[in-house]
Amino acid sequence: MFNFGIREVGIDLGTANTLLVLQNKGIIMREPSMVAVDGGNDEVIAVGKDAFAMNGRTSGGIKVSYPMRWGVIADHEKAITMISRFLKEVTKTVGNLKRKIFVISVPVGITSVEKRAILEAAKRVGARETLTIEEPLAAAIGANLPVSEPEGLMVVDIGGGTTEMAVISSNGIAVSKSLKTAGQAMDRMVAEYILKKFELKIGMRTAEQLKIRLGTAVEGEGQKPQETFEIGGSDLLTGRPKIIEVTSADIEKALADSVMGIVDGVKRTLEITPPELAADLHDRGIVLTGGGALLHGLDKKLAEEIQVPVTLAENPMDCVALGTEKAMRDLNSLRLPSY
Template sequence: MLNFGIREVGIDLGTANTLLVLQNKGIIMREPSMVAVDGGNGEVIAVGRDAYEMNGRTSGGIKVSYPMRWGVIADHEKAIVMIARFLKEITKTVGNLKRKIFVISVPIGITSVEKRAIIEAAKRVGARETLTIEEPLAAAIGANLPVWEPEGLMVVDIGGGTTEMAVISSNGIAVSQSLKNAGQAMDRVVAEYILKNYELKIGSRTAEQLKIRLGTAYGLIDGKREETMEIGGNDLMTGRPKTIEITGLDVEKALEETVAGIINGVRRTLEVTPPELAADLHDRGIVLTGGGSLLHGLDKKMAEEIKVPVILAENPMDCVALGTERAMRNLDSLRLASS
């Protein structure tokens, strides 16, 4: 077993995925934020990827769920078990992590009760001290943006449960907004569209696969509307298994309202941004991060409607985690912001 003398552990505790980072080591774990529970005795039998693989494929006696909802802890006990098992797994490589400093990314506008729940969960798995950093700020740092400069920059982080958008200047958030239009909402509306238009009931995993493979906000690019995918589900009328072919145009139509909600949220945020900072954004542009930002054509559609340049960050799914790791280098600033 190796020990790198690590003091800090960073956790991007997302609704859909949890990423763990270590001081000066970067991302060392990426797992779905899921738990599988035995319905008989309530025991957690799997977490992360193992639980994800069980989702929709188990008997009624096993229940798979996300203990996080909209970026905060929804099921305290399951969240603690999940985090503890993730940490136990990485100790095989880095040694004992008890009594370490935890730095955890949190959504904008988190309540004091929700924040205490995260800190208590960290304490119960061995944290000596727990500090928090707001997700858009972490995303901006992870995207290598100059957050310390006294000029405006904007990040839109589209995660699993929430879309966090913020105008940042001088290492602080000047204007922000959080929406529940995000990755899981996209999956849900895709499933609802298939049910309504094709009378086929599909699971969340199939809906997610459709979003990833065919999803588009601007299907004119690269002929995305014409791409197809065969999916299976239960016929609503007969209850029997059935397969159908879905096009990119179907998924584009399904996602229209959710995409419009995100773009309107960006527009509202810009409307309340101080003029001096807003002027900076016309030069710097808006940076997209998070897994939802990978939706085909979203950057181009947003730029076209907002009339501001929009840039997709490099490795957008990792920005919050990488920013959390880099923020560890200045713990005093985090302590001041967390107080």
């Protein structure tokens, strides 16, 4: 095993997924932010993909959960165990990562208590120093946007637990807002819609599959061609297995409130943006990042509602992680209070 002279480790510690990046090497790990726990002794028996494979398919003695919630640590001990095992897996390729500098992306507006939990977790897994960067800024850097220029630009990062939106100028965040309307909330809306319309209970994995395969933010002529998808679940009345056919129109209706929540959040952010920066956005537009940005037609829906150009970043799911890696090139800037 070789260390390659690596000093910095970047972590996109997301509610749904955790990505690890190494200095000048890009993304080296992508795992679900999940743990599987033995209900008898509360011992973590699996993390990441292994835990995800157990989700919804385990006996009553095993519980699968997300130790992150809304982008911050919800279960301290389980989060530490999860991160430790991810890092241990990485060391098989690159060698010992203890005593390295960690750069971790965090939600905009994170509280001091929430930030302290992340710093303590990093210290316990061996970090010599831990620096943080706010997710919208990391996303903008990862999307190759000119964040150092004095003109304003806006990023809307739709992750698993939160939607982070920020107006950025001169390497800093001028205005920001965080919403709990994001990928996992959309999955719940799909599951609730299926339960109400079809009287069918489905798991979150099935709901996510429906969102990805059939989800759309637009209706009518702008909607994607009508598609159908068969899913299975448990009949609400009889409890027996049942198969139904769901259409893209169904999922559009299920996601309508979530989509409008994001639209309204962007509008509220723009309302508190200084006039000079708002004028820049009229020309430069808004860039969407995060896995939720891949929802069909979301860019078009936002552009129609807000009347500014909206574009989807290249590799939107990776922008925060890639931005975290690029930020490692100037650690002193991360140490400044403006970050």
